[in-house]
Amino acid sequence: MAERDFMVPGKSVALAENAMAATSHPLATLAALDILRAGGNAVDGAIAAVAVQCVIDPHMTGIGGDCFALYAPANGKMTAYNGSGRSPAGIDAEALRAKGWSAIENMSPEAVTIPGAVDAWCALNAAHGRLGLDQILAPAIRSAEEGFLITPRVAHDWARYADRIGWHEPARAQFLPNGRAPRTGERIANPALARTLRAIAAKGRSAFYEGEAAEDMAATLRALGGVHTTDDFAAHKGLVADPISAGYRGVTLNECPPNGQGLAALIIARLLEGFDLGGNGLSEADRIHLLAEATKAAYRQRDALISDPETMTASVADILSDAHIDRLRAGISLDKAAAPADFDIPVHRDTVYLCVVDRDGNAISLINSVFFAFGSGIYAPGAGVLLQNRGAGFTLAKGHPNVLAPNKRPFHTIIPAVVSRDGQPLMTLGVMGGQYQATGHAHMMSQIFDRGHDIQSASDQPRSFFTNGALDLETTISNAVRADLEARGHTTRIADEPIGSCQAILIDREKGVLWGASDHRKDGIALGY
Structure with missing residues (x-):
């Protein structure tokens, strides 16, 4: 660290x-x-x-809104x-x-x-x-x-x-x-x-x-x-329901099942796990590029498949299978951006x-x-x-799994996450920011488990997000990195406001310590006793 x-x-x-x-x-x-x-x-x-x-x-x-939660008891x-x-x-x-x-x-x-x-x-x-x-x-x-x-x-x-x-x-x-x-x-x-x-x-x-x-x-x-x-x-x-999950660098990322976009976060994490994002082998532009390309692939799957669990026709297991992920990953080039895409969900x-962890280790x-x-x-x-x-x-496209109908739940962007290790909760994680949330989960996972940042430092890192046909960059990303990305075919733009906002708590059982993070992009705070 x-x-x-x-x-x-x-x-x-x-x-x-x-x-x-x-x-x-x-x-x-x-x-x-x-x-x-x-x-x-x-x-x-x-x-x-x-x-x-x-x-x-x-x-x-x-209280006029919706809520998703993952409850992870200590044992x-x-x-x-x-x-x-x-x-x-x-x-x-x-x-x-x-x-x-x-x-x-x-x-x-x-x-x-x-x-x-x-x-x-x-x-x-x-x-x-x-x-x-x-x-x-x-x-x-x-x-x-x-x-x-x-x-x-x-x-x-x-x-x-x-x-x-x-x-x-x-x-x-x-x-x-x-x-x-x-x-x-x-x-x-x-x-x-x-x-x-x-x-x-x-x-x-x-x-x-x-x-x-x-x-x-x-x-x-x-x-x-x-x-x-x-x-x-x-x-x-x-x-x-039971959570859905995928492995990443020896830990497990757990998400709520559809109708939320947690499945997209798992797809991105699985795609990125096929690249060596640690060390100095890749540049900052490489990592931003790969995150954008994984986002495009995952969000296309998301928009086509995720709906109310009662009407969803695709299997989560099939979507996360090695064969399917390998096919998606094969379409990602390190040197060239894939064609821009407009995602179906409103910005x-x-x-x-x-997130909260209590003195008994429940999270x-x-x-x-x-x-x-x-x-x-x-x-x-x-x-x-x-x-x-x-x-x-909802969509109004006839025949789509997420088409508007009576008594139906719409596709949801909001997703809480829990990272576990050996069956025990290791970290609570969430990244506010609408469509960005699935990408944000994968970005935080990589910053922590690939780059070695503590959870607050990981949250503080510059963010990027491919959405609405272009790659948004926070102002903390250099002009040199932006030029590199555009040379690969990305259309870039400077984000008009901070991208997302993160909270996280990591449970360090070896030291008997809780580590907390709250994003500088909001007014919040992580605090314990």
Whole structure:
């Protein structure tokens, strides 16, 4: 492990002996630590943290969104939780095609699927939690009732994407007080959301999927032309499944199975494992190029094959088989970029990922999102819920596995990961950033297990991402590297904002230490005790 250069701006890796949380917002990390020190376990801490972020990071996440999680007990079976919601029973893809739609309009009621996050939290708490929801949700309720301070990155994103909530009057009234986005250091509250969270704390999932909250969400959507009913909300139920996995350099990368894009992360990792990315045999341009080419190959597979697990026709085992991976890898040249590709899924960057490890060594990797910034922009004022637009992840192409249909889960970009070794959790890992997430997982794996970086240093490394027909480069990538990439046939451009954001915790059993990382690209912090 290379020693950090303390003359260069950056973060030191966090260290702890007992328990740790890593989130993209200081208040969320603090909420998790308070719960852990009060006797809660990793699941309790994670739910507390994500609930806080659903209040204080409304452009990134909310209880009107979806959630995926991997729970990895210190000694036991890892479990994947799919907290993604379905389309309403009354949705009609043919009617949308008849209106001239070729894709789901992302700020329309048709883009709103039933939020699955609250059900996932309740299921995780019931199966693995130690404390009650009343104690776990108390920090989030307090933030919603009393208000919270706007941090710098939150203010930046809120202002940048304010137009996504300006069109819907209830959303505008709540999230653009005084006719503008709140600024760094200003305070904002959401009393309606506090009431809903307090009801969930007292009654569990029924307080969200039945009764006043469900009625308000359904009525808000119907007023805008949606077909959602209270029956759609009442019928929601998440999935519990086994993770899918692939080996990389002697460890195992575990992901949630489809309808998420974790499968794409595994394809990229398997493709990259066929190249020697350690040492000095390859240049920085070589490694960026190979990551881009592996991304193209994997995302083409992703867009063609991944859908609701109930409608997916391709086998995960076949996709990850040696024969299939070898065929894909054979199409990658070190000297020449493959033809550009436009991926099917809309470009977005808005998610929160967090992870927690408790003093018993239990670990959880959890991600929660409303998809685009501020989701659909549709706000149910009585419930205090900003609704996601995950339905924009469907296609309208007839015959496609991911085509819009009633009561169906769309393709999802949000993916938590756990790296294991010899059957035990070694590292929780997540990289926020929409489509980038699968590429980000592979990039972090290579930086740690090929390049020898600690997890914070790995997160700090310059990022690149092939998307939307070109290779985006962060400003920390040199002009010489950019020229090298263009000589291979890449169209490059400088990214207009940081690419992704990472949190990770590594469990060092030999030393009895937890190592934590939180990306400098956000306001967050990794902290333990």
